[in-house]
Amino acid sequence: MAGAGGVFVFIEQTDGALEDSSLEVLGKAREIADRLGSKVTGAVLGEGVRPLAEECARRGAHTVLVADSPLLKNFTAEAYTDVVAGMVKARDPDMLLIGATHNGTALAGMLAIRLGAGLMAHVVDLEIEQGTGMLLGSVPGFGGSIVAVCKCKKGRPQMATVRPGVFQTPKPTDQAGAVEAFAVALKPEDVRCQVVERTVQHSASVSKAQRIVVAGLGCKDDLSLPKKLAEASGSAFGVSRPLADKGVAPKNLVIGSTGSSLNAKLAVVVGVSGAAHFTSGLRNVETVVAVNSDPDAEIFKHADYCVVGDAAKVVPKLISELGGSSP
Amino acid sequence: MNLIVCLKVTPKIEQIKFDEQKKTIVREGVENEINEADKNALEAALKLKDAAGGKVVVLSMGPPSFEPFLKLAIAMGADDAVLLSDRVFGGADTYATSRVLAAGVEKLKPYDMVLCGEASSDGSTEQVPPSIAGWLGIPHVSYVSEISVVGDRVRARREVTDGHEVVEVRPPVLASVQLGCNSPRFPDFRRKRWAEKEFKLRVMSNQDLGFAPADVGLEGSRTEVTGLSRMRSPERKREFIKGTEEEVAKRLAQIVRA
Ligand SMILES: Cc1cc2nc3c(=O)[nH]c(=O)nc-3n(C[C@H](O)[C@H](O)[C@H](O)COP(=O)(O)OP(=O)(O)OC[C@H]3O[C@@H](n4cnc5c(N)ncnc54)[C@H](O)[C@@H]3O)c2cc1C
Ligand SMILES: Nc1ncnc2c1ncn2[C@@H]1O[C@H](COP(=O)(O)O)[C@@H](O)[C@H]1O
Numbered sequence: 001m002a003g004a005g006g007v008f009v010f011i012e013q014t015d016g017a018l019e020d021s022s023l024e025v026l027g028k029a030r031e032i033a034d035r036l037g038s039k040v041t042g043a044v045l046g047e048g049v050r051p052l053a054e055e056c057a058r059r060g061a062h063t064v065l066v067a068d069s070p071l072l073k074n075f076t077a078e079a080y081t082d083v084v085a086g087m088v089k090a091r092d093p094d095m096l097l098i099g100a101t102h103n104g105t106a107l108a109g110m111l112a113i114r115l116g117a118g119l120m121a122h123v124v125d126l127e128i129e130q131g132t133g134m135l136l137g138s139v140p141g142f143g144g145s146i147v148a149v150c151k152c153k154k155g156r157p158q159m160a161t162v163r164p165g166v167f168q169t170p171k172p173t174d175q176a177g178a179v180e181a182f183a184v185a186l187k188p189e190d191v192r193c194q195v196v197e198r199t200v201q202h203s204a205s206v207s208k209a210q211r212i213v214v215a216g217l218g219c220k221d222d223l224s225l226p227k228k229l230a231e232a233s234g235s236a237f238g239v240s241r242p243l244a245d246k247g248v249a250p251k252n253l254v255i256g257s258t259g260s261s262l263n264a265k266l267a268v269v270v271g272v273s274g275a276a277h278f279t280s281g282l283r284n285v286e287t288v289v290a291v292n293s294d295p296d297a298e299i300f301k302h303a304d305y306c307v308v309g310d311a312a313k314v315v316p317k318l319i320s321e322l323g324g325s326s327p
Numbered sequence: 328m329n330l331i332v333c334l335k336v337t338p339k340i341e342q343i344k345f346d347e348q349k350k351t352i353v354r355e356g357v358e359n360e361i362n363e364a365d366k367n368a369l370e371a372a373l374k375l376k377d378a379a380g381g382k383v384v385v386l387s388m389g390p391p392s393f394e395p396f397l398k399l400a401i402a403m404g405a406d407d408a409v410l411l412s413d414r415v416f417g418g419a420d421t422y423a424t425s426r427v428l429a430a431g432v433e434k435l436k437p438y439d440m441v442l443c444g445e446a447s448s449d450g451s452t453e454q455v456p457p458s459i460a461g462w463l464g465i466p467h468v469s470y471v472s473e474i475s476v477v478g479d480r481v482r483a484r485r486e487v488t489d490g491h492e493v494v495e496v497r498p499p500v501l502a503s504v505q506l507g508c509n510s511p512r513f514p515d516f517r518r519k520r521w522a523e524k525e526f527k528l529r530v531m532s533n534q535d536l537g538f539a540p541a542d543v544g545l546e547g548s549r550t551e552v553t554g555l556s557r558m559r560s561p562e563r564k565r566e567f568i569k570g571t572e573e574e575v576a577k578r579l580a581q582i583v584r585a
């Protein structure tokens with residue numbers, strides 16, 4: 001029977017903090033399992049992570065397996081693949097879902113080969129096929145401009161990584177699932193990568209901002225003007241990817257297919273050309289304003305209000321018009 | 328160090344059109360280029376070679392039309408290039424693609440490091456690199472922005488959610504390199520002429536790799552596409568605001584305040 005093996009979810013944590021995307025995936029997994037009349041199993045790997053497993057058990061997992069070991073303290077693709085593959089073989093789930101973070105993606109690619117499973121990459125939607133009960137994933141390609149609906153024709157479990165931010169975080173309930181320890185058979189020599197340093201600073205995602213100013217390469221390397229505009233208009237601040245690649249803005253501010261998707265009421269986009277990998281992040285914005293010196297810029301096709309002009313001139317005028325001190 | 332760079336040739340995606348009637352991607356007349364992130368991977372490999380010596384070999388799976396781009400990689404400084412090309416490799420998903428590329432890597436033994444881009448600009452699955460590492464049974468370090476050799480180890484800085492980490496690992500290892508993490512060098516003019524005229528690309532077919540046809544390409548894939556559609560962008564007003572700088576600023580301020 002389809003779905004009898006249930007839905008398996010890898011739950012990611014870093015230094016004892018759960019990844020938001022894992023909870024989102026857990027919520028969706030529960031919805032799918034309820035439809036198929038099957039169960040959700042979560043897996044938490046790390047050191048001293050039982051409290052995290054208990055939290056997942058309150059958020060929709062029927063069972064959470066905990067692999068607790070100093071060798072799993074840091075994420076490393078091979079060691080995590082070993083352990084999760086062992087869990088999957090023991091449980092024989094029908095589906096395996098993983099949040100498409102950098103670590104989740106690295107795990108999924110290696111795990112799919114180990115399990116001989118089909119893998120759908122960073123899906124933006126998941127459905128169950130009528131009649132067959134198979135998992136259908138919406139896989140974006142070409143910068144997010146085209147979506148392929150895919151399924152796993154061979155191999156089990158049916159695997160998908162899920163783009164962060166597309167599903168809702170499930171609320172905690174009083175009905176807690178079971179938490180079970182999973183024995184780890186790793187030896188120190190199985191962990192070939194050593195993490196020698198880590199700097200992580202949790203920050204709120206720009207995808208939740210109501211208003212945002214987004215700067216692109218047309219702002220040159222000096223982002224003080226667009227930042228001032230963000231301040232004067234009470235907006236969050238984001239960038240196109242090349243500005244983050246150059247190191248003038250942090251990566252978590254990137255908008256687009258490899259960054260955040262916006263859900264804002266208003267986005268003012270300054271000096272961005274409008275490549276597909278960028279504009280896919282604007283799809284859910286209510287009103288888009290674009291400023292660009294090139295009248296033929298692609299971005300104008302994705303804007304409600306278009307201003308052809310030099311950002312260095314338009315932005316200061318707008319700031320003083322908004323009552324901000326002119327820079 | 329023996330370095331292998333997996334390099335794909337991709338269509339310029341802004342030129343891609345979608346046929347709404349047939350629900351297919353129109354590739355006719357679309358120009359190709361070396362996948363952007365793979366140029367960063369090649370540059371990272373060339374830098375490692377500059378620092379520690381060794382050899383850089385470019386490896387690609389694709390049709391014969393990839394040849395000029397592999398020669399471009401030679402002109403940029405790669406020592407050799409291998410194209411895995413066979414009709415039976417066509418239509419592969421990440422499972423079948425990584426399987427063939429891993430077999431290509433095995434043919435190039437001994438190697439210390441395999442470098443990939445973080446993603447292809449068309450498929451952008453980011454799954455081929457960890458899957459190649461899965462077939463080879465070697466460690467994989469993803470989203471690498473800096474890489475160096477320290478003693479008998481490879482040291483890499485990689486990006487994670489909201490931060491970064493530094494990892495050390497003994498070769499052999501597969502690293503996927505972040506798009507935009509370095510500035511790829513330009514092809515050398517004289518080397519380019521030499522590559523075009525004299526360099527002999529090594530082409531390997533399935534006969535060389537020895538797979539059962541059912542294990543590669545469309546048939547060897549684990550996933551299938553059941554339908555394609557265009558992600559519809561919302562209809563936008565596309566109103567151009569005109570006037571003096573003051574008038575434009577006033578109108579913009581109204582919109583922003585609303
Ligand atoms: C696999 C992959 C994933 C990617 N993911 C992302 C992603 O998630 N997010 C993303 O943003 N990009 C992404 N990219 C890169 C993307 O393809 C584009 O290269 C990028 O979005 C371009 O950034 P930009 O518009 O800021 O710069 P450019 O394309 O250089 O555009 C700058 C614009 O500024 C305008 N301009 C110049 N001077 C001025 C001025 N004085 N005043 C006003 N306007 C001016 C120019 O007319 C031009 O339109 C990805 C690429 C690949 C291959
Ligand atoms: N056909 C191919 N030939 C060579 N390398 C490839 C091929 N497909 C993918 N790759 C490598 O895998 C990386 C990620 O691709 P993808 O998984 O398609 O996003 C690319 O940047 C390349 O380094």
